[in-house]
Amino acid sequence: MRVLVPVKRVIDYNVKIRVKPDGSGVDMANVKMSMNPFDEIAIEEAVRLKEKGQITEVIAVSVGPAQAQETIRTALAIGADRGILVTQEGAEPLAVAKLLKALVEKEGAELVILGKQAIDDDSNQTGQMLAALLGWGQATFASKVELGDGKITVTREVDGGLETDELKLPAIVTTDLRLNEPRYASLPNIMKAKKKQLDTVSAADLGVDATPRLKTLKVVEPPKRGAGVKVASVQELVDKLKNEAKVI
Amino acid sequence: MGILVIAEHDNQTLKAATRNAVTAATKLGQEITVLVAGLNCQAVAEAAAKVAGVTKVLVAQAPELEHGLPENLAPLVAELGQTHEYLIATATSAGKSLMPRVAALLDVQQVSEIMSVEGPDTFTRPIYAGNAMATVQTTDKIKVLTVRGTAFDAASAEGGTAAIETIASKGDAGLSRFISQELSKSERPELTSARRVISGGRGMQNGENFKLLEAVADKIGAAIGASRAAVDAGFVPNDYQVGQTGKIVAPDLYIAVGISGAIQHLAGMKDSKVIVAINKDAEAPIFQVADYGLVGDLFKIMPELAEEIGKA
Numbered sequence: 001m002r003v004l005v006p007v008k009r010v011i012d013y014n015v016k017i018r019v020k021p022d023g024s025g026v027d028m029a030n031v032k033m034s035m036n037p038f039d040e041i042a043i044e045e046a047v048r049l050k051e052k053g054q055i056t057e058v059i060a061v062s063v064g065p066a067q068a069q070e071t072i073r074t075a076l077a078i079g080a081d082r083g084i085l086v087t088q089e090g091a092e093p094l095a096v097a098k099l100l101k102a103l104v105e106k107e108g109a110e111l112v113i114l115g116k117q118a119i120d121d122d123s124n125q126t127g128q129m130l131a132a133l134l135g136w137g138q139a140t141f142a143s144k145v146e147l148g149d150g151k152i153t154v155t156r157e158v159d160g161g162l163e164t165d166e167l168k169l170p171a172i173v174t175t176d177l178r179l180n181e182p183r184y185a186s187l188p189n190i191m192k193a194k195k196k197q198l199d200t201v202s203a204a205d206l207g208v209d210a211t212p213r214l215k216t217l218k219v220v221e222p223p224k225r226g227a228g229v230k231v232a233s234v235q236e237l238v239d240k241l242k243n244e245a246k247v248i
Numbered sequence: 249m250g251i252l253v254i255a256e257h258d259n260q261t262l263k264a265a266t267r268n269a270v271t272a273a274t275k276l277g278q279e280i281t282v283l284v285a286g287l288n289c290q291a292v293a294e295a296a297a298k299v300a301g302v303t304k305v306l307v308a309q310a311p312e313l314e315h316g317l318p319e320n321l322a323p324l325v326a327e328l329g330q331t332h333e334y335l336i337a338t339a340t341s342a343g344k345s346l347m348p349r350v351a352a353l354l355d356v357q358q359v360s361e362i363m364s365v366e367g368p369d370t371f372t373r374p375i376y377a378g379n380a381m382a383t384v385q386t387t388d389k390i391k392v393l394t395v396r397g398t399a400f401d402a403a404s405a406e407g408g409t410a411a412i413e414t415i416a417s418k419g420d421a422g423l424s425r426f427i428s429q430e431l432s433k434s435e436r437p438e439l440t441s442a443r444r445v446i447s448g449g450r451g452m453q454n455g456e457n458f459k460l461l462e463a464v465a466d467k468i469g470a471a472i473g474a475s476r477a478a479v480d481a482g483f484v485p486n487d488y489q490v491g492q493t494g495k496i497v498a499p500d501l502y503i504a505v506g507i508s509g510a511i512q513h514l515a516g517m518k519d520s521k522v523i524v525a526i527n528k529d530a531e532a533p534i535f536q537v538a539d540y541g542l543v544g545d546l547f548k549i550m551p552e553l554a555e556e557i558g559k560a
Contacts, residue, residue, distance in 0.1 A: 013511075119376070120375065120376060121375050124360060125358055132348070136423065137421075140341075141345075143486065158487075159495070161430050161431040161486070162485075163315075171423075177493060214357055220380070220383075228538055233542075237542050238557055245522045245540075247522050248557065
């Protein structure tokens with residue numbers, strides 16, 4: 001069985017982002033870029049399934065600029081077998097889902113593991129959209145995945161606790177934080193990754209119209225929250241909460 | 249064309265978050281219909297009919313809808329998209345799973361976690377863990393939205409007299425099956441709608457020590473939360489997590505105990521009205537957003553706090 005894992009190039013999660021003064025967006029110049037953390041978890045899970053012998057091939061896909069090749073190389077260093085870059089900048093989740101659908105059909109993938117959300121636009125949509133377009137089952141926010149014969153059992157992190165669902169294969173899984181801890185790529189594997197196959201296609205090659213549906217009118221900083229005061233004792237704290245803030 | 253709000257419920261009670269979504273819907277100035285899909289959920293439909301501002305309730309009951317599996321529910325909601333201009337759900341784990349599937353069936357680009365309505369097609373939403381706010385305008389004819397509950401007050405649970413209509417399920421898609429759930433049981437208020445929240449972080453050292461938070465929580469009727477670090481370390485279950493990828497809370501009072509204040513945690517609680525930080529590290533970033541900071545050993549402070557709050 002072949003597994004597709006989409007990976008997104010995003011501003012590194014440790015970077016404190018800057019909003020451009022003209023309100024046109026977030027400053028991307030000279031900012032460290034990395035793989036979306038949830039996608040790292042997705043790659044790790046796919047590679048583990050391969051190591052257990054349950055799947056045969058892991059294909060890492062990225063939709064983005066030419067530099068997203070680096071993100072794919074990172075996935076290859078973790079253990080993906082080959083990569084595909086779809087050269088399309090600024091694609092929204094629906095367009096990404098359409099591009100992925102085309103690749104799933106072209107490659108004959110039977111399982112797609114995606115990060116549950118990207119930490120840049122925080123949309124949390126692509127996996128569910130891809131499932132709809134393919135007519136497959138979906139298990140979002142996975143914290144445990146068991147691949148069986150023609151089915152996959154997924155434990156999901158939901159608001160009230162945990163829920164376990166069973167999906168018929170082929171299927172879509174999106175990863176939550178506690179599914180696994182991604183490994184660090186070793187130097188030999190990073191070197192090996194450089195030699196792995198990485199193909200490039202365009203949205204037009206895949207017959208997908210990736211025209212955005214949303215217009216971003218402006219991006220601003222959220223209202224700043226200033227630091228308050230330090231109190232010296234529990235008594236002072238309780239007094240402030242009761243008499244100043246009046247919240248208890 | 250009207251607005252369809254998807255009710256969040258457990259077949260017995262209507263979740264409060266639904267009423268936050270109804271308030272977001274009232275900003276759009278069209279007739280509001282609530283969809284209650286489930287099994288044996290008549291009581292939920294009756295509760296939804298009483299919510300102020302709701303004019304109609306649609307009830308679909310079938311075994312395949314009992315657990316809200318998106319594979320079975322999305323086709324029904326998508327069909328209702330033909331007769332409603334807006335499809336709205338709360339950005340809970342259920343809403344987040346369902347709505348993108350609906351949007352894709354309708355060839356619509358969803359707008360996630362709106363925090364305000366700026367016009368019939370224009371909304372604000374947080375990006376980068378809430379470190380930036382984007383104003384976005386959609387060009388799609390049908391608008392599929394999820395709503396950040398904390399950004400809208402809940403509509404009144406009383407005062408509405410909506411008509412209840414029964415509609416049919418679209419059947420079982422045969423793609424997925426609910427197996428089981430393990431829900432955390434608690435007598436305390438629900439984390440996302442609680443007026444007071446007390447959360448513990450890595451500084452709590454273990455799950456047993458959360459009792460120190462419970463002692464305070466019991467006195468002020470607070471819900472218990474946690475940072476990602478505390479959940480990852482196994483101190484408490486996943487549903488306690490407050491943050492960018494966990495729950496978003498905005499209570500009147502948020503007490504952060506032994507939490508350093510990572511960006512992703514702040515994303516989940518910085519809209520709280522009053523924030524208290526208790527941490528032994530005076531340099532911890534949490535103090536930069538706290539209205540009241542107390543530097544010290546939480547194991548000494550928390551029992552004192554429970555006692556002091558208990559005094560009249």
